[in-house]
Amino acid sequence: MQTKIWRDILDYARWAPSPHNTQHWKFKLVDETHAVLLYEPSRLLPVEDGKGQFMASGFGLILEMISIAAAPHGLELKVDLFDVPLDDSKVGPQPFANLSLIPRVIPEPLDRELILQRRTSRLPYEDSPVSPAVLTELAEVATSFGHQLEFSSDPKEVAWVLGLNANTMFLDLRDKTTRDEIGHWVRYSIAHAKKTGDGLAAFAMLFPGWMMTLFFKHNWLFQIPGVHQLCKWVYTKSMRGTKTVAWISGKFEEQRDCINSGRMLARLWLTMTKHGVYLHPFGSVITNARSHKEMKDHFANPERKEPLWLLVRLGHSNEPPRAMRIALEDLIIH
Ligand SMILES: Cc1cc2nc3c(=O)[nH]c(=O)nc-3n(C[C@H](O)[C@H](O)[C@H](O)COP(=O)(O)O)c2cc1C
CATH class of the missing domain: 3.40.109.10 (NADH Oxidase)
Known part of the structure; x- marks a missing residue:
């Protein structure tokens, strides 16, 4: 064949x-x-x-x-x-x-x-907002799929979004079932990531492997007063230079709607890559019910017809490490 x-x-x-x-x-x-x-x-x-x-x-x-x-x-x-x-x-x-x-x-x-060329950049960004012309092009991509992309380069909004994402990460890690699910996908060393070809590799998350091990396997340490705050500060600092955040709304209930959302996100992300703009999605803000509600209240807009389903930061950065992939032959069923 x-x-x-x-x-x-x-x-x-x-x-x-x-x-x-x-x-x-x-x-x-x-x-x-x-x-x-x-x-x-x-x-x-x-x-x-x-x-x-x-x-x-x-x-x-x-x-x-x-x-x-x-x-x-x-x-x-x-x-x-x-x-x-x-x-x-x-x-x-x-x-x-x-x-x-x-x-x-x-x-x-x-x-x-x-x-x-496309990849997620969790690196610090280069202190410059995404240009209005690129943002307009991105908003047009979203519109062509029936979605709406709204954005802000207001420092207060940017700080609020980065704070919400950091809080969400630490909320998720405090919950044992969520922590166990995320922990199942964490790859603590390069050798581990290479072997599986998948998951959240420490090097791609920009965390030392030992810190990831502490997070997921000895999480009680983060209940010690001061440790949690220190880690949150370090994590938020890793996003310095972020000048633009965006949020996307569109139909996201039925399976077909979610597939359409993904198709839109593919074109949106590749359009950013074309313009040398990197993306960092904050999907966990959506999957965490408490953070999702906080975001909906914060970005309330009576003219918006469809639900908010993604929050992101975007900007210019150095080239981030490339996450692993499963080999082609292992994706094909014979
Ligand atoms: C729908 C969606 C939500 C995501 N949410 C997050 C997130 O909350 N935090 C994060 O660091 N990365 C997030 N990512 C990025 C993925 O972890 C990343 O795409 C994956 O690890 C592969 O890396 P790459 O994009 O560099 O190829 C998300 C990706 C997608 C498609």
Whole structure:
């Protein structure tokens, strides 16, 4: 069976981002232009993402990247969803959608090399706000998917967002079930990250491995007065130079809406990469109910019709470390 085109395309798309770098996808190649997309139940996040909304948006991200990566072949992606809920109690890869590569109708404006250049930057940013022209282009990308991107470069708003994200991280880590779920994805050393090819590697999170070990395995230490505050201060300081924050609203309830959100985020992120702008999503502010409510109250806008589903910081930074990925052959089911 000829699967050269699929392998070429998936070798790009496998660099799609996913929450905690779970890469919850697998592919069964049927023939040169058909494949089945499957989800891996053990790679879902049932504690933080009980309704599977972020995992579905992850599928949107990789589906859009498959379509972009198919462009040089004169192809685009057609997706037929099975409309199955993402169920973490199942065992082994479960069919999620049929994929077909079909002749491309509209030329693809985004170069697929951007998929390889894109990454999350948790580094300090370079003290300059994102230019209004780029922000306008990004807002247009969101609008084209029926979403709304709002942003601010007001120092007070930026400080409020960074504070909320830091509080959320420490709230999540205090809760044992959430801490255990995140801890399952933490890779404490480079060797550990290389071996699994997934997860939140300490080097990509910019934390020393020993500190990550203390956080997840000896969390009681952080209850000691002063230690918690000191860590929060260090974490917030790692985001110095941030001058622009943004928040996205759009339909984010049904699975199809979440997939559409992910497709939008893929194009938004690659458009930023095209302009040399990095992104740091604060997804945990959404998955933590208390922080999500605080954010909704803070950014209340009577004209906004749809829910807020993502908060981010964006800006210019040095090139961040590249998170690992699962090898292509290990994503393909034979
Ligand atoms: C929907 C979504 C939410 C995310 N939320 C967070 C977050 O709260 N904090 C964080 O540091 N990274 C977050 N990330 C970034 C992922 O951890 C990152 O994409 C993944 O580890 C792969 O790294 P890369 O983007 O550099 O390739 C999120 C990514 C996605 C797609």
